Amino acid sequence: MHDELTSVDIDQMKKELEERKIRAYKLREEVQRTREYGDLSENAEYKCAKQEFNKNRSRIRYLENMIRTAVVIEVKQIDGVVNLFDKVTVRYPEDDDDTETVRIVTTLRNDVFTNNISKESPFGRALLGRRVGDTVTVRVNENTSYPVVITAIEKGEDDPDLPISEY
Numbered sequence: 001m002h003d004e005l006t007s008v009d010i011d012q013m014k015k016e017l018e019e020r021k022i023r024a025y026k027l028r029e030e031v032q033r034t035r036e037y038g039d040l041s042e043n044a045e046y047k048c049a050k051q052e053f054n055k056n057r058s059r060i061r062y063l064e065n066m067i068r069t070a071v072v073i074e075v076k077q078i079d080g081v082v083n084l085f086d087k088v089t090v091r092y093p094e095d096d097d098d099t100e101t102v103r104i105v106t107t108l109r110n111d112v113f114t115n116n117i118s119k120e121s122p123f124g125r126a127l128l129g130r131r132v133g134d135t136v137t138v139r140v141n142e143n144t145s146y147p148v149v150i151t152a153i154e155k156g157e158d159d160p161d162l163p164i165s166e167y
Contacts (some may be wrong), residue, residue, distance in 0.1 A: 005070045008158045009108045017063045027053040075158050082127045085156035090148040108164045
């Protein structure tokens with residue numbers, strides 16, 4: 001499966017990749033420097049440096065793979081319909097009409113702590129293409145679902161300041 005990403009996503013990944021490649025050189029030097037401290041089985045500095053080096057190397061491989069396999073999509077805004085990067089306010093009728101505002105984003109910028117919800121998530125899939133006033137059912141799995149009512153749509157655009165996630 002390929003991730004559908006925007007050109008801004010790709011540009012951000014390329015920028016991070018270049019930064020991490022520069023950082024890799026410095027981390028490699030740190031591993032070599034701490035290795036000289038002696039017995040590696042009791043060398044905490046070496047273990048931390050090696051761990052940081054491996055974490056960075058893993059992220060580099062992830063970014064290279066994402067860039068290589070991504071399908072670049074165009075963001076098409078349609079008035080009155082939930083699209084990618086729109087902020088959507090929903091009401092939960094089963095929870096005393098609580099409301100929440102989320103932004104629909106690409107998988108790369110998903111961050112539930114800031115209410116940036118992936119278009120591939122059950123919540124994102126349920127909202128895309130819908131209109132104000134629609135009641136949609138969010139299907140979490142075969143046994144779990146819940147209704148939400150779309151109460152507002154604020155049109156958005158691909159924001160280069162919206163960071164890509166490191167998860």
